[in-house]
Amino acid sequence: FRTSSNGCEYRERVLTMDTMNPNVKRVEYAVRGPIVQRAVQIERELKMGIKKPFTEVIRANIGDCHAMGQKPITFFRQVLALCSYPDLLEDGKFPEDAKSRARRILQACGGGSLGAYSTSQGIEMIRQDIARYIERRDGGITCDPDNIYLSTGASDAIVTMLKLLVSGEGMSRTGVMISIPQYPLYSATLAELGAVQISYYLDEDNCWSLDISELRRALQEAKKHCSPRALCIINPGNPTGQVQSRQCIEGVIRFAAAEKLFLMADEVYQDNVYADGCKFHSFKKVLFEMGLEYSEKVELASFHSTSKCYMGECGFRGGYMEVVNLDPEVKVQLTKLVSVRLCPPVPGQALLDVVVNPPQPDEPSYDTFIKERTDTLATLAEKANMTQEILNQVPGIKCNPVQGAMYTFPRIHLPPKAILEAKLLGLKEQTPDMFYCMKLLEETGICLVPGSGFGQRDGTYHFRMTILPPKEKLKIVLAKIKEFHQHFMAQYS
Amino acid sequence: FRTSSNGCEYRERVLTMDTMNPNVKRVEYAVRGPIVQRAVQIERELKMGIKKPFTEVIRANIGDCHAMGQKPITFFRQVLALCSYPDLLEDGKFPEDAKSRARRILQACGGGSLGAYSTSQGIEMIRQDIARYIERRDGGITCDPDNIYLSTGASDAIVTMLKLLVSGEGMSRTGVMISIPQYPLYSATLAELGAVQISYYLDEDNCWSLDISELRRALQEAKKHCSPRALCIINPGNPTGQVQSRQCIEGVIRFAAAEKLFLMADEVYQDNVYADGCKFHSFKKVLFEMGLEYSEKVELASFHSTSKCYMGECGFRGGYMEVVNLDPEVKVQLTKLVSVRLCPPVPGQALLDVVVNPPQPDEPSYDTFIKERTDTLATLAEKANMTQEILNQVPGIKCNPVQGAMYTFPRIHLPPKAILEAKLLGLKEQTPDMFYCMKLLEETGICLVPGSGFGQRDGTYHFRMTILPPKEKLKIVLAKIKEFHQHFMAQYS
Numbered sequence: 001f002r003t004s005s006n007g008c009e010y011r012e013r014v015l016t017m018d019t020m021n022p023n024v025k026r027v028e029y030a031v032r033g034p035i036v037q038r039a040v041q042i043e044r045e046l047k048m049g050i051k052k053p054f055t056e057v058i059r060a061n062i063g064d065c066h067a068m069g070q071k072p073i074t075f076f077r078q079v080l081a082l083c084s085y086p087d088l089l090e091d092g093k094f095p096e097d098a099k100s101r102a103r104r105i106l107q108a109c110g111g112g113s114l115g116a117y118s119t120s121q122g123i124e125m126i127r128q129d130i131a132r133y134i135e136r137r138d139g140g141i142t143c144d145p146d147n148i149y150l151s152t153g154a155s156d157a158i159v160t161m162l163k164l165l166v167s168g169e170g171m172s173r174t175g176v177m178i179s180i181p182q183y184p185l186y187s188a189t190l191a192e193l194g195a196v197q198i199s200y201y202l203d204e205d206n207c208w209s210l211d212i213s214e215l216r217r218a219l220q221e222a223k224k225h226c227s228p229r230a231l232c233i234i235n236p237g238n239p240t241g242q243v244q245s246r247q248c249i250e251g252v253i254r255f256a257a258a259e260k261l262f263l264m265a266d267e268v269y270q271d272n273v274y275a276d277g278c279k280f281h282s283f284k285k286v287l288f289e290m291g292l293e294y295s296e297k298v299e300l301a302s303f304h305s306t307s308k309c310y311m312g313e314c315g316f317r318g319g320y321m322e323v324v325n326l327d328p329e330v331k332v333q334l335t336k337l338v339s340v341r342l343c344p345p346v347p348g349q350a351l352l353d354v355v356v357n358p359p360q361p362d363e364p365s366y367d368t369f370i371k372e373r374t375d376t377l378a379t380l381a382e383k384a385n386m387t388q389e390i391l392n393q394v395p396g397i398k399c400n401p402v403q404g405a406m407y408t409f410p411r412i413h414l415p416p417k418a419i420l421e422a423k424l425l426g427l428k429e430q431t432p433d434m435f436y437c438m439k440l441l442e443e444t445g446i447c448l449v450p451g452s453g454f455g456q457r458d459g460t461y462h463f464r465m466t467i468l469p470p471k472e473k474l475k476i477v478l479a480k481i482k483e484f485h486q487h488f489m490a491q492y493s
Numbered sequence: 494f495r496t497s498s499n500g501c502e503y504r505e506r507v508l509t510m511d512t513m514n515p516n517v518k519r520v521e522y523a524v525r526g527p528i529v530q531r532a533v534q535i536e537r538e539l540k541m542g543i544k545k546p547f548t549e550v551i552r553a554n555i556g557d558c559h560a561m562g563q564k565p566i567t568f569f570r571q572v573l574a575l576c577s578y579p580d581l582l583e584d585g586k587f588p589e590d591a592k593s594r595a596r597r598i599l600q601a602c603g604g605g606s607l608g609a610y611s612t613s614q615g616i617e618m619i620r621q622d623i624a625r626y627i628e629r630r631d632g633g634i635t636c637d638p639d640n641i642y643l644s645t646g647a648s649d650a651i652v653t654m655l656k657l658l659v660s661g662e663g664m665s666r667t668g669v670m671i672s673i674p675q676y677p678l679y680s681a682t683l684a685e686l687g688a689v690q691i692s693y694y695l696d697e698d699n700c701w702s703l704d705i706s707e708l709r710r711a712l713q714e715a716k717k718h719c720s721p722r723a724l725c726i727i728n729p730g731n732p733t734g735q736v737q738s739r740q741c742i743e744g745v746i747r748f749a750a751a752e753k754l755f756l757m758a759d760e761v762y763q764d765n766v767y768a769d770g771c772k773f774h775s776f777k778k779v780l781f782e783m784g785l786e787y788s789e790k791v792e793l794a795s796f797h798s799t800s801k802c803y804m805g806e807c808g809f810r811g812g813y814m815e816v817v818n819l820d821p822e823v824k825v826q827l828t829k830l831v832s833v834r835l836c837p838p839v840p841g842q843a844l845l846d847v848v849v850n851p852p853q854p855d856e857p858s859y860d861t862f863i864k865e866r867t868d869t870l871a872t873l874a875e876k877a878n879m880t881q882e883i884l885n886q887v888p889g890i891k892c893n894p895v896q897g898a899m900y901t902f903p904r905i906h907l908p909p910k911a912i913l914e915a916k917l918l919g920l921k922e923q924t925p926d927m928f929y930c931m932k933l934l935e936e937t938g939i940c941l942v943p944g945s946g947f948g949q950r951d952g953t954y955h956f957r958m959t960i961l962p963p964k965e966k967l968k969i970v971l972a973k974i975k976e977f978h979q980h981f982m983a984q985y986s
């Protein structure tokens with residue numbers, strides 16, 4: 001026991017900020033940072049009857065589809081209910097295709113129960129189904145189920161892959177290239193692992209496209225102080241909403257091959273492509289179409305998830321990665337490593353199985369499934385368009401087209417006075433765009449994430465907003481942002 | 494591209510055994526190690542029609558209840574089905590208490606869907622329910638829902654806690670005390686984190702009890718080369734099946750307080766207590782009953798899971814930890830850290846909610862629930878007893894009573910000739926008990942884990958076997974082990 005400076009006794013703990021893992025301190029994760037914490041407080045205040053200039057908090061901070069009212073696909077949920085409570089298999093109300101999927105999944109589970117651990121890599125039958133799905137997606141390029149690893153959301157697989165890649169000290173410490181702006185899972189994981197983050201900037205003036213010369217610049221600079229080993233790409237992009245062209249992907253692959261970089265392709269938004277002329281190209285497919293020189297050489301891990309696309313099933317934490325050209329010995333190590341945590345959640349695995357093996361044209365649930373999927377994707381496309389249109393009408397806000405994914409990352413012009421005031425408030429986290437977003441939250445109840453949470457070029461400011469609120473609500477959100485921004489500009493100019 | 498020693502071309506990869514994270518190489522995880530891999534192969538061989546002296550592989554290697562035929566609790570599965578497919582809420586076939594639980598859970602989910610991410614710490618209402626459950630368990634000692642963190646199985650929470658605790662280099666590197674034998678999640682995680690494992694031996698001659706003087710010995714020795722910061726206890730024990738006495742737990746707490754160690758209490762088997770005179774005492778309860786000197790001082794994290802007890806719902810990966818006396822600043826860091834992976838699987842959270850909030854005496858599902866729970870626990874108790882009785886009849890096998898959990902860890906006498914042969918086979922992993930278990934697998938189809946996978950005193954040999962096979966099958970397994978052991982002894986003496 002010691003006496004602290006303010007006079008009260010406290011005891012010295014074992015685990016304190018001083019003794020704690022220093023890498024954990026360095027981790028930042030803005031998507032659930034101070035703005036979101038304040039949003040939670042405000043919700044409590046509203047409940048307690050405290051008056052605000054708004055009646056509800058609208059969360060446009062996180063890609064959480066169902067939370068924003070997107071409806072789950074009926075067929076998927078029927079299969080999950082049947083798997084959870086197999087007595088329902090005797091129930092006449094469920095369609096036969098849902099029942100047969102559920103029976104097949106249960107047969108592949110230990111003891112016929114979702115409650116059994118699976119093999120650590122994921123249920124073999126489901127890995128086979130995923131492999132067939134990837135082959136269909138990629139026009140027949142083969143996929144080996146042994147290269148599929150199921151995971152607890154894509155997050156888990158991404159962390160595992162980064163973990164394998166990190167080694168060395170000082171100059172030979174692993175460097176990993178990530179885009180700026182980026183999804184902060186990457187920077188947070190690199191901080192936790194003590195790896196070196198190598199930032200390459202996406203080209204805001206060209207729809208956030210990826211410029212190979214910028215990759216080269218970032219790599220050359222990084223080589224002076226670390227050992228670059230991997231290159232991460234998010235396509236379609238979060239937070240930036242771009243869809244990379246085939247030509248760009250080819251360039252990235254050539255770059256990775258020449259520079260001996262392990263490729264990590266985060267493709268969780270692969271069905272979320274809205275803009276005319278844009279198409280999703282998987283890294284795997286492009287790699288294999290570039291010929292043996294690449295397809296036998298470049299090491300690739302690509303990631304997918306049940307959380308996004310038209311499913312939006314975030315809570316189930318279904319996900320997988322496919323590894324290509326992974327050293328067989330390393331693969332043994334990877335399998336060992338994932339076995340320590342036993343297995344990914346089995347309901348998420350079951351969900352993934354129906355995602356990759358949905359109703360077929362001759363099956364009773366087909367029409368409903370297609371209708372639901374089409375509607376969801378069409379609504380997202382509409383909202384993507386509406387978002388960019390309305391925001392671009394606001395003087396001082398400029399946003400690129402939302403070609404894909406679920407976000408817009410508009411650039412906001414902040415007057416010098418506002419920047420000054422943010423600095424005067426002086427808290428470490430009070431970047432000018434944090435100041436802006438916090439004010440927006442307090443005045444309108446709209447919860448966004450400041451651009452600084454994702455990274456941006458010095459002196460530029462952005463926010464990330466999801467396109468997920470229901471159409472009518474999204475309209476209101478956009479109108480409120482417009483009004484707020486105009487007011488803000490007037491106040492600080 | 495280079496030419497390897499055997500003449501074929503191979504290309505140099507980015508990620509190889511040489512460049513990989515060296516800590517990953519050090520990870521060992523025997524529960525899913527070579528024996529299990531061979532078991533999978535044998536299953537395939539049997540399917541292909543290859544003749545063996547047996548017709549099926551019996552897995553007694555992992556505590557996977559449903560896989561071994563244990564039935565899920567009906568009520569839990571009904572609630573999960575209702576949550577997965579809420580249309581069923583209109584179905585007259587489901588009992589009202591299941592429906593009201595499901596409605597309540599869905600109301601606490603974003604958008605009323607299991608498919609939404611939850612807050613990273615876990616759904617608030619569920620944390621409140623857990624807190625009430627802990628209070629009932631601990632005779633009214635208060636539990637703050639803010640101290641509960643839901644997780645992806647207990648494994649996830651254990652890893653997170655260890656991650657926070659690890660820091661320093663050389664002499665000041667964090668050391669963590671774990672029992673030997675132990676559940677290999679601990680040693681594997683310490684290896685991955687590069688922490689120092691401090692082994693303390695359980696007392697085989699005294700029913701695997703924990704001896705404070707052995708803790709002291711291990712700690713004194715460790716202080717010479719690292720900075721001991723945490724002490725892990727598994728109670729009831731895996732793999733050793735002991736239930737620690739209240740007196741022992743008090744001794745551990747006093748030791749932790751005196752030596753400034755952070756306590757980690759793995760209590761996932763808290764309902765699995767079978768032996769007369771044994772009772773589960775939670776570390777939290779004992780700590781608080783020892784008075785302010787301890788209850789305001791000792792830092793504790795305790796872990797629970799849906800995977801064990803009478804539920805055995807391993808596949809859902811539900812789990813939680815309660816932290817006590819955690820430094821408030823460190824708690825903020827913990828919350829930030831878990832937010833990087835977004836949230837634990839929501840179906841697992843829902844399941845946890847019904848586990849802590851089961852049917853009450855005035856509710857329609859109560860009788861069935863109590864019957865199912867009682868039957869499952871009674872069957873486990875019977876099997877615990879049967880296992881120890883039959884094994885102790887075999888000359889050269891000696892096992893302690895299975896007081897709790899789901900395992901026996903008998904000591905096996907191996908003749909010098911057998912030890913010699915194992916050594917001559919010479920593979921790194923061919924410890925004599927691995928040799929024994931592999932032979933057992935090949936000759937009988939029974940899959941156990943060698944004691945070396947959990948740690949044991951030098952020169953002693955054990956295997957771990959679960960008591961989970963159905964009673965009739967367990968009898969056969971035990972008879973076959975008996976026969977095998979006698980044959981083995983004859984062959985090598």
Ligand SMILES: Cc1ncc(COP(=O)(O)O)c(C=O)c1O
Nearest residue numbers: 063153154155183238305307319
């Ligand atoms: C680019 C990207 N990758 C990965 C993830 C992780 O998703 P999950 O872990 O839910 O699969 C997200 C989630 O928003 C994401 O945006």
Ligand SMILES: Cc1ncc(COP(=O)(O)O)c(C=O)c1O
Nearest residue numbers: 556646647648676731798800812
């Ligand atoms: C002692 C102990 N702790 C933790 C776990 C992890 O269980 P889960 O992650 O499934 O909750 C196990 C599983 O067997 C165990 O035996």
